[in-house]
Amino acid sequence: xxTYAPGTVRLPLGLRAERRPLLVCAALGVLVVAxxxxxxxxxxxxxxxxxVFAALAGTDPSVVITEWRLPRVAAGLVFGAAxxxxxxxFQNLTRNPLGSPDVIGLDSGAYTGALxxxxxxxxxxxxxxxxxxxxxxxxxxxxxxxxxxxxxSGLRLVVIGIAVNAMxxxxxxxxxxxxxxxxxxAAVGWxxxxxxxxxxxxxxxxxxxxxxxxxxxxxxxxxxxxxxLGDALAVTTGVGLGRLRLLMVLVGVGCTATVTAVAxxxxxxxxxxxxxxxxxxxxxxxxxxxxxLTGAVLLxxxxxxxxxxxxxxxxxxGVVSTxxxxxxxxxxxxxxxxxx
Amino acid sequence: MSARLTAREITLRYxxxxxxxxxxxxxxxxxxxxxxxxxxxxxSTLLRALVRLLRPAEGQVxxxxxxxxxxxxKELARQVGFLPQDPLxxxxxxxxxxxxxxxxxxxxxxxxxSQQDExxxxxxxxAAEVTELADRPVQELSGGQxxxxxxxxxxxxxxxxxxxxxxTSFLDITHQYQLLHLLARLRDRGRTVVAVLHDIxxxxxxxxxxxxxxxxxxxxxxxxxxxxxxxxIKDVFDLPSVIVPDPVAGxxxxxxxxxxx
Numbered sequence: 001x002x003t004y005a006p007g008t009v010r011l012p013l014g015l016r017a018e019r020r021p022l023l024v025c026a027a028l029g030v031l032v033v034a035x036x037x038x039x040x041x042x043x044x045x046x047x048x049x050x051x052v053f054a055a056l057a058g059t060d061p062s063v064v065i066t067e068w069r070l071p072r073v074a075a076g077l078v079f080g081a082a083x084x085x086x087x088x089x090f091q092n093l094t095r096n097p098l099g100s101p102d103v104i105g106l107d108s109g110a111y112t113g114a115l116x117x118x119x120x121x122x123x124x125x126x127x128x129x130x131x132x133x134x135x136x137x138x139x140x141x142x143x144x145x146x147x148x149x150x151x152x153s154g155l156r157l158v159v160i161g162i163a164v165n166a167m168x169x170x171x172x173x174x175x176x177x178x179x180x181x182x183x184x185x186a187a188v189g190w191x192x193x194x195x196x197x198x199x200x201x202x203x204x205x206x207x208x209x210x211x212x213x214x215x216x217x218x219x220x221x222x223x224x225x226x227x228x229l230g231d232a233l234a235v236t237t238g239v240g241l242g243r244l245r246l247l248m249v250l251v252g253v254g255c256t257a258t259v260t261a262v263a264x265x266x267x268x269x270x271x272x273x274x275x276x277x278x279x280x281x282x283x284x285x286x287x288x289x290x291x292x293l294t295g296a297v298l299l300x301x302x303x304x305x306x307x308x309x310x311x312x313x314x315x316x317x318g319v320v321s322t323x324x325x326x327x328x329x330x331x332x333x334x335x336x337x338x339x340x
Numbered sequence: 341m342s343a344r345l346t347a348r349e350i351t352l353r354y355x356x357x358x359x360x361x362x363x364x365x366x367x368x369x370x371x372x373x374x375x376x377x378x379x380x381x382x383x384s385t386l387l388r389a390l391v392r393l394l395r396p397a398e399g400q401v402x403x404x405x406x407x408x409x410x411x412x413x414k415e416l417a418r419q420v421g422f423l424p425q426d427p428l429x430x431x432x433x434x435x436x437x438x439x440x441x442x443x444x445x446x447x448x449x450x451x452x453x454s455q456q457d458e459x460x461x462x463x464x465x466x467a468a469e470v471t472e473l474a475d476r477p478v479q480e481l482s483g484g485q486x487x488x489x490x491x492x493x494x495x496x497x498x499x500x501x502x503x504x505x506x507x508t509s510f511l512d513i514t515h516q517y518q519l520l521h522l523l524a525r526l527r528d529r530g531r532t533v534v535a536v537l538h539d540i541x542x543x544x545x546x547x548x549x550x551x552x553x554x555x556x557x558x559x560x561x562x563x564x565x566x567x568x569x570x571x572x573i574k575d576v577f578d579l580p581s582v583i584v585p586d587p588v589a590g591x592x593x594x595x596x597x598x599x600x601x
Contacts (some may be wrong), residue, residue, distance in 0.1 A: 044372065219449055226444050229427035236391050238417030238445035253434035 011295025021281035021290065028280075028293035032077060035300040039073035040065055042304060044312060051212055051270075064163060067199070073206075074302035075198045075262070076317075082210045082251060082255040084277070084295020087270030089217070089252040091286045092224060093245060094154030098333060099272040101136075101256040107265035108168040109139025110257040114264075115175050115187060132261035136253045139168060144249075152245075193266030193318025195303050207257045213258075214292075217251045221288055228285040266318045268325020269299050275332075342369050345390065345501060346419070347530070350399035352385050352556070359385045360556035362399065367501075367549075372527040373534045374483065374547035378577055382556040383536045384425070384505050391422040391503055391535070417445035421499035425506050427490050429478040436474040436491050439465055442496030461496050468492035470498070484515035491522065502526065504535040520546040540577075544568055544591040552576045568592040 036299045047055075052058035054068075085098040094104075101107060113135020117127040130152060144163050147157040172191070176184050217224075225243055227234045234241055259266065276298075277290030299317065302324065306315040343366035352360040359382045367373055368414075375383045388394040390401055392408045400407045408416060421442075429438060442464065443457045466473045469486045473481065478489060480506070487507065494502055504523070508516040524546050527533050537543045543550060544564035551561045553575050560567045569592075573581045579596050586593040 059432075222444065222447070225430075226441060227430065228430035229441060230424065230426070232388075232393055232422065232424040233427050234421035235393055235413070236417060236420070237442065238414035240413045278431075284430035284437060327565055 001230060018283070021283050021287065024277075024281045025289055028277075028290065028297060032293060032296050032300070034195060035297060035304065036073050036077055038069050039076065039304060040069050040302060042307065044059050071198050071200050071203055072303070073300065074202055075195050076303045077296040078203075078207060078210060079195075079259045079263055079266070080273070080296040080299025081292040082259050082295070082298065083266065083269040084214075084273035084291040084293070085214065085217070085288055086252040086255040087272075087295070088274035088286045088288050088291035089224075089248045089255075090270075090275070091274050092227065093248050093252070094157050095274050096154045096158050097159045097226075097286075099154055099161070100274070102142055102253060102267045102270050103165065103329075104158060105139045105165035106136045106253060106256050106323050107260055107267065107270075108165055108172060109142075110136035110243045110253075110260035111191065111265045112168055112172055112175070113138070113257070114261055115172060118183065118187065119175065119179055123147075125202060125205065129209075129258060129261040133254060133257040136257035136260070139164065140249060140253055141196065164240065167229060188315070190264040190316075191318075192316035193260075193264040193321070194316035195263055195306075196314050196316065207261050209258050210255060213254045218286065220247060224248065224288070225285055264316075264318060266299065266321055268321045269295050269302075271332075272325050272328045273298050344369055344404050345402075347386070347390065347396075347401050348399050349395035350389055350401060351380045352382070352389050352394060353397050354394075358556070363556065364399075364560060365551065365558060365561075367441045367532060367534055370527065370530060370532055371549040372524055372547045373532075373541035373549040373551060375534065375536045375553060376538075376540050376543050376576070377549045377553035377559075381553045383553055385556075386553070387422075387503055387505050387534065387536055391420055392416060400512055412541075414445040417497065417499070419562075420501040420503065423494045423502075423504045423507060425509070429486075431479070433478050433491075434474070435476055435478055435481075436461065436465070436468055438478055438489060439470070439496050442493040442498075445497065458496055464492045464495035467495055467526075483510050484512065484518075486591075487511055487515070487519065488522075491519070494541055495526075496529055499531075501532045501534070503534070506538060507535050509538065516542065529572040540573070541586070541593050544593065545586055545589045564592055568594070 034258040037049055037052060038177045041049060042065065051062065052062065052065055055062040090099050090104070091097055093099065110132040113131035114128050116135070117123055118130035121127050138286050143157060143161045147153065147158070147160040176187050176191070179187065223239050226237060226239050227241065227244065231241060256270065274286045274291035275293035277294040278286050281287060281290045283290070299321070301321040303317040306317040306320045310316055347363060347365040349362045349364055351358065351362060352361065360599045363386065365386070365425060375386065377383050385394065389396055393400070395409060400409070402408065403411070403419060420464040439461050443460060446457065465474060468491045470485065470488050472490065472491050478486060481489065508519055511519060520542055524535050548563060548579060549561065550564045550567060552572060559576050560572055568583060570581055570583055573579055573594055580598055581594045581596045583592050584595055
């Protein structure tokens with residue numbers, strides 16, 4: 001007699017998974033690799049995939065591929081995954097598809113922190129990272145406190161977050177206007193969110209931080225899915241809700257701020273990726289892995305577009321993600337308004 | 341009559357609004373305890389305190405002589421299960437997935453699903469009669485079916501205690517009785533069931549321990565046949581009535597004598 005349900009697949013170690021999410025994640029994984037390879041091939045002169053693999057394997061070294069293109073592609077994929085994960089965490093937390101870090105002011109808060117490090121301090125990579133996290137946390141705390149009224153409400157947090165985001169964005173513009181011209185020009189280019197010119201030196205620390213955050217949250221995914229049953233059932237089935245929420249906020253802020261410190265506030269990946277991932281897998285709630293994979297696909301895809309559209313002039317990837325994501329936001333808003 | 345789950349002189353309040361002061365209650369082991377009383381008498385609040393959703397401002401709730409607040413979350417969740425009035429089903433969740441969520445307190449950080457988890461889910465679905473619905477999305481179900489699915493989830497938790505907040509509201513009369521029969525069967529199989537019920541006659545018929553509340557206080561408790569009379573109903577509900585034996589079960593049946601204006 002089989003005790004296993006239809007529609008599920010047995011995995012090694014006695015693990016089992018639903019078939020459709022598994023297939024979708026595998027397909028997304030293939031897409032991630034394909035976009036990655038395309039990114040490595042693409043440039044002023046195209047390389048063939050064979051040249052790319054040879055360069056990666058070290059049999060036919062190519063500085064252009066491993067030192068110029070690879071960091072950018074790695075950043076596109078890893079940062080995309082981090083943004084997707086962060087979006088999924090906040091959307092689970094607020095129980096609202098609009099509750100993503102870029103909408104509720106986290107990105108712009110992190111950007112404020114980075115601007116501060118750039119102008120008031122010497123603007124080293126470590127300072128940028130630290131102050132981005134600080135700015136992101138500060139924005140989150142402000143939004144959280146303003147929206148806390150005898151209990152936690154996801155919708156209230158989203159609405160207040162949108163207002164805070166607008167104010168912080170205005171504040172950021174003000175800082176940039178006051179700055180010296182050359183610094184301001186650099187900051188404005190960066191403010192759209194861009195992967196232009198990233199190299200390995202920029203990425204080492206952020207990659208370690210993101211890997212650590214992924215490891216921490218992946219241990220708590222089951223508890224996270226349990227919270228979707230509502231606060232009462234989450235608690236009475238054994239979830240330590242207060243601690244879990246704090247962890248989700250810290251990991252979400254950490255991911256977003258780390259990306260912002262290097263690439264600036266790249267909008268809409270965190271908003272769109274979790275919902276696209278959810279629809280593709282047909283899973284209950286907003287699962288994390290599909291969100292991260294979709295985020296990687298979206299950001300890397302957007303960055304390829306950004307490089308190709310006005311070639312040889314490279315567009316900031318944030319311009320592309322905003323143009324595409326903006327349409328998605330309009331659609332989402334009309335849908336949510338109709339539902340409310 | 342022994343009681344592992346007890347409330348000792350608990351004061352319950354939301355902010356400044358005091359609901360109950362120095363309330364004490366023993367939940368008899370192996371009983372079907374029904375908590376009845378008028379709207380806003382503090383029934384649900386008491387239940388929330390018993391499952392640690394609300395921390396008493398004074399006094400304490402104890403399980404086996406130990407304050408529930410001192411239990412690790414999962415350990416308490418393996419002892420006391422709860423079904424709130426308005427549980428949320430995640431979008432797109434299927435019945436079997438939802439019922440499986442009841443196994444959460446039995447699983448450790450990385451442990452895969454065990455044979456015991458599988459059989460607990462299967463038995464819970466069978467007991468709540470939702471096996472045929474296993475692969476249906478919860479959103480598509482009727483109110484009665486959905487309530488049975490939630491019960492199945494609570495059953496899969498395999499707790500000696502099961503507390504339910506108004507489990508029969510939103511159900512039509514047939515499903516109300518089916519659900520109450522199910523709860524009585526669970527009691528017969530050894531679980532302790534505590535339910536907030538609206539219908540005093542259903543409470544008398546199915547429960548073996550009745551707790552009547554008013555204004556945050558326990559007015560009377562005991563076997564329905566021993567404590568329910570016209571004076572109690574007047575005290576608790578402000579309703580003049582005569583009490584007759586239920587023609588089917590023989591338990592007390594409240595027939596209001598209040599006439600229209």
